Amino acid sequence: MASLKDLRDRIGSVKATQKITSAMKMVAAAKLRRAQEQAEAARPYAERMERMLASLGTSVRGTPGAPPLLAGTGNDQRHLIILATADRGLCGGFNTNLVRRARALIIELQAAGQDVQLLCVGRKGRDSIRRDYGSLIGETIEGIGRKAVVFEEADGIAARVREMFDAGEFDVCTLIYAKFKSAISNEIQAQQLIPAPIPEASDDADDLGGAVYEYEPSEEEILVDLLPRNISVQIYRALLENAASEHGARMAAMDNATRNAGERIKGLTLTYNRTRQAMITNELIEIISGAEAL
Amino acid sequence: MADGKVEFELVSPERLLASQSVDMVVVPGGDGDFGVLAGHAPLLSTVRAGVITVYEAKVITDRIFVAGGFAEVTRERCTVLAEVAMPVSDIDTAKAEQDLREARDDAAGAATDSDRDAATRRADIAQAKLDAVRRAAVH
Structure with a gap:
């Protein structure tokens, strides 16, 4: 049986852990709130861009001169998967789930005989996928959103992706990220970036009175401008969703850890008290039998 | 409305x-x-x-x-x-002028077409900033 001192030490160490986890939970909650606000603030831009793309895309799609970012390269042999994860762990199954999804997609694509490349955003995703698919990782981008995600960071990633696309390094690009649903749940999304999927044109588009848009300079020229920016915006949105999901997952994980530590402390304290009582009883018995022997 | x-x-x-x-x-x-x-x-x-x-x-x-x-x-x-x-009113004229000079230098010394395009775009933006300040001063 563990000695009293051992038990005391263990209780102390669990208490220290509990303090850390509850502090981390608090920090995650604060960060979650900020990330959520940011994600909400970014929504109008993405929504309006989607609306424009919807009305432009439906009218241009299928025409022979459509830009490759929209129409594709006419090939789908080579895939680029952008895997967006967190730089840090201790957030429950967040990173694992993202990596699992990426792995499933890689297996599926490779089974279909297609080439896969990986672009990892976030260190944790790279670390765990490196074991199986290290040779596919082309590049890793770290340190995104250390404080808060800024648009320039997303734009930088998008610029890199466009560069690779222009150089003909891949045909199809898919982005894997976790869509924020609530503080305790998120949904892994695999979103196709290139060729750009055209969202359905909504009917409520600000009553146009049956009129169609005029385009200035022309549909094609606007699209050529709009499509690259759309990639930046989609990546930006994904990073924001990811950040919010990460903090949510961390908060939930740390809440669990704090509760578990509490239960552990309760159990250990009980054992400690029992052991102490047993020792006292033992000593009393020794004293009494010693006195009787006289 | x-x-x-x-x-x-x-x-x-x-x-x-x-x-x-x-x-x-x-x-x-x-x-x-x-x-x-x-x-x-x-x-x-x-x-x-x-x-x-x-x-x-x-x-x-x-x-x-x-x-x-x-x-x-x-x-x-x-x-x-x-x-x-x-x-x-928030445009920093000195900074815009400096940006313009740098962008023009970059454009002149650019090795590739895409570098030159990017630099030209930066120069255009800086120029537009300066124009904006100038026009606002006239009005």
């Missing part, structure tokens, strides 16, 4: 910068400036680096510099998507 007013929205990727009901907005379109009044025909246009002017009762109430983007106009709404936007 009040009659004769147009809803003006300025949106950056980070947030909604402005949303107000105004009499007229003049947007620097890719093919030239255009003014938007209520009941404008639906229009999608690119926006070049320049100044958006907001009119309220025939008086300019706001001048906002944008470094390019897109505009969507419907009968009652004018939405401008811009990645960089700031009030003209």
Whole structure:
């Protein structure tokens, strides 16, 4: 049986852990709130861009001169998967789930005989996928959103992706990220970036009175401008969703850890008290039998 | 919505910068400036680096510099998507001049076409900033 001192030490160490986890939970909650606000603030831009793309895309799609970012390269042999994860762990199954999804997609694509490349955003995703698919990782981008995600960071990633696309390094690009649903749940999304999927044109588009848009300079020229920016915006949105999901997952994980530590402390304290009582009883018995022997 | 007013929205990727009901907005379109009044025909246009002017009762109430983007106009709404936007009064002239010089140097010394294009674009933006300040001073 563990000695009293051992038990005391263990209780102390669990208490220290509990303090850390509850502090981390608090920090995650604060960060979650900020990330959520940011994600909400970014929504109008993405929504309006989607609306424009919807009305432009439906009218241009299928025409022979459509830009490759929209129409594709006419090939789908080579895939680029952008895997967006967190730089840090201790957030429950967040990173694992993202990596699992990426792995499933890689297996599926490779089974279909297609080439896969990986672009990892976030260190944790790279670390765990490196074991199986290290040779596919082309590049890793770290340190995104250390404080808060800024648009320039997303734009930088998008610029890199466009560069690779222009150089003909891949045909199809898919982005894997976790869509924020609530503080305790998120949904892994695999979103196709290139060729750009055209969202359905909504009917409520600000009553146009049956009129169609005029385009200035022309549909094609606007699209050529709009499509690259759309990639930046989609990546930006994904990073924001990811950040919010990460903090949510961390908060939930740390809440669990704090509760578990509490239960552990309760159990250990009980054992400690029992052991102490047993020792006292033992000593009393020794004293009494010693006195009787006289 | 009040009659004769147009809803003006300025949106950056980070947030909604402005949303107000105004009499007229003049947007620097890719093919030239255009003014938007209520009941404008639906229009999608690119926006070049320049100044958006907001009119309220025939008086300019706001001048906002944008470094390019897109505009969507419907009968009652004018939405401008811009990645960089700031009030003209916030432009730092010295910085813009320095940017312009650097960008021109970069453009002259650029090794590849895409580098040169990027530098030229930066120079255009800086030039547009300076123009904006100059024009605001005249008015």
